[in-house]
Amino acid sequence: MSMLLAIIFSLNFNVGVGGDHEDGWIPPATVVVSIYNRLNNKQLGVHCKDKHTDFGFQRVSGGHMWGFTFYPNPLWFTSLYFCSFTWYGAPVHYFDIYDHKRDKNACATCVWDIFETGPCRVTDNASLQCYAWKQ
Numbered sequence: 001m002s003m004l005l006a007i008i009f010s011l012n013f014n015v016g017v018g019g020d021h022e023d024g025w026i027p028p029a030t031v032v033v034s035i036y037n038r039l040n041n042k043q044l045g046v047h048c049k050d051k052h053t054d055f056g057f058q059r060v061s062g063g064h065m066w067g068f069t070f071y072p073n074p075l076w077f078t079s080l081y082f083c084s085f086t087w088y089g090a091p092v093h094y095f096d097i098y099d100h101k102r103d104k105n106a107c108a109t110c111v112w113d114i115f116e117t118g119p120c121r122v123t124d125n126a127s128l129q130c131y132a133w134k135q
Helices: 002-012
Strands: 031-037 044-049 054-060 065-070 080-086 093-099 109-115 118-122 128-130
Touching: 031 044, 031 054, 031 093, 054 065, 093 109, 093 118
Parallel strands: 031 109
Antiparallel strands: 031 065, 044 054, 044 080, 080 093, 109 118, 118 128
């Protein structure tokens, strides 16, 4: 059993040889996700989870933030956290707040500003990378 684990571990962390980390990406010890309410004078409701962890419903006042920390999946590189967003007078909106395929090289501290038009990730140069809500 220990030999099998050693083989799997070496295959998944052999930087530069096959797999999802061919570009030399090594997973960070933890990923921090921060979600800021940028709605004009509206309380933001946030409910984030992955297939194993449910953070429950959170209320975020205007200008404030809520966040969570997680350990990326070190073997299969498939971490995915999805959220629903609600505020008064709007339907429920959905977005994958952390998707390994999209975010692995973009952030280990992922800062998101939530606007009515969609979520925007703050980039390293302090600009915004905005996305559409999921349908």
